[in-house]
Amino acid sequence: xRIRVSACSSRGPVRPDNQDHYCVGPxxxxxxxxxxxxxxxxxxxxxxxxxxxxxxxxxxxxGGALASQVLLxxxxxxFYATPLPGPEAxxxxxxxxxxxxxxxxxxxxxxxxxxxxxxxxxxxAVLAAPDCLVIFHAGDSRVLRxxxxxLRALTVDHTPVGPDxxxxxxxxxxxxxxxxxDRLLRSLGARPGGEVEVGEPxxxxxxxxxxxxxxxxxxxxxxxxxxxxxERLREGGDLDRTVQxxxxxxxxxxxxxxxxxxxxxxxxEEEP
Numbered sequence: 001x002r003i004r005v006s007a008c009s010s011r012g013p014v015r016p017d018n019q020d021h022y023c024v025g026p027x028x029x030x031x032x033x034x035x036x037x038x039x040x041x042x043x044x045x046x047x048x049x050x051x052x053x054x055x056x057x058x059x060x061x062x063g064g065a066l067a068s069q070v071l072l073x074x075x076x077x078x079f080y081a082t083p084l085p086g087p088e089a090x091x092x093x094x095x096x097x098x099x100x101x102x103x104x105x106x107x108x109x110x111x112x113x114x115x116x117x118x119x120x121x122x123x124x125a126v127l128a129a130p131d132c133l134v135i136f137h138a139g140d141s142r143v144l145r146x147x148x149x150x151l152r153a154l155t156v157d158h159t160p161v162g163p164d165x166x167x168x169x170x171x172x173x174x175x176x177x178x179x180x181x182d183r184l185l186r187s188l189g190a191r192p193g194g195e196v197e198v199g200e201p202x203x204x205x206x207x208x209x210x211x212x213x214x215x216x217x218x219x220x221x222x223x224x225x226x227x228x229x230x231e232r233l234r235e236g237g238d239l240d241r242t243v244q245x246x247x248x249x250x251x252x253x254x255x256x257x258x259x260x261x262x263x264x265x266x267x268x269e270e271e272p
Contacts, residue, residue, distance in 0.1 A: 001040040001206055002267050003050060003127060006239040008033040009260040010247050012216060019057030019064035020214050020260040023072040023124070025050060026080055030069070030260075033240055040266075046129045047083040049090075051076060053124025054260045056141050056214040058187065063118020067105060071120050071188060074104035079126075087132040091198055094126055094134055098196045102188055109190035119189030122196060123155060123212055125264070127204060135199040138186045140219055144229070146209040151230040154199070154210075158186035161220070176221035209233060210264040216250065216257030223250035223259060239263055 009030045011018035021030040038045050055072050057064025078097040085093050109115045121139025128134075135143050137155040140162070144153050156166040161181035164170040175181050188194040204210075211233070217223045224232075224246065232245055243261050250259045 003038040003040055003045070004239055004265045004267060005036040005038075005050070005052060005262065006033060006243045007035075007052070007260075007262040008243045008247055009258065010251065011258050012251055013255040015256075015258055017065065018258045019068060020216070020258040021055050021057070021065075021068040021072050022212075022260050022262050023051060023053040023055075023076050024262065025052075026076050028069060028072045028076060030065070033243060035240060040129070048080060049084045049126055049128035050264075051079050051124065051126050052210070052212060052262050052264055053122060054141050054212045054214050054262055056121040056139070056216070056258070056260070058119045058121070058184075059115075059117040059189070063109065063115040064120065066115060067109060067118040067120040067189060070108045071101050071105045071122065075101035075124075084128055087128060087201065090126065090128055090132055091134055091201060094136060095198055098136065098198070102194060102196070105188055106190050116190050119187045119194075121184065121187055121214070125210055125212065127264070131203045131205065133202045133204045135202070136196050138188055138194060138196045139184050140182065140215045142213050142215075142218060144211045144213070144218075146211060146230070146233045147207065149234055151211070151226060151233060153226075155197075157220075158197070159183060159220075160185070172220065172225055182220045204266055206266050206268055208266045210262075212262040212264075214258065214260040216254075216259035217246060217261050218250075219257075221254075222257055223254050228253070239265055
């Protein structure tokens, strides 16, 4: 099997700057699309796995953009510093890398009082041989899984209404009308207390598609709703084109925020 990745970030039609960043393996960007193709049976994948993530900076352009970039660069550098352990220790290795990245970010923001309010959300995934998947997140950036024609969330927003949306007590449309419902209860920055939620190991299989988004693409009252995302993913096709279409559709539907998407598709060798 092969693992194909396509990612892109856009400042959108309203914001003057882009505070989002994304990570694809060792590459951290916040603009032009980045692609990657891995052989799931390769020695590289067995030793290093694949790290993908999105980070949505907050606190003004300088602090927010720096926060999302520094966090992802530190996370990727620490994660890829040594070969991966076995699947049973993958979660512990990821937690260690996340803590190291959090400390690096706090130090970078703490050096300048003007950056004290800077911070970032985070959502990501690690894929490892033979078929291990671990999800992590903090804030309202999301990881979703498209499988058998249906899209479902693998993360629960760290907001007052996040658990209600995840349980079905509120629809996304209803939650968007709750005053203060989108207030972040977790984020990462200079101040202590920011924690990243690391999920239990899962498995991936051929045909699965992971979608990582900042809230500008898929958030409460922003970007595209779950149904619109699902309909576009059902169309399939070239992964780079799908990412570009999602960003364009989000900008057309809303466009009030930066938007970032990372798509990861597990495919058979014979697929084009």
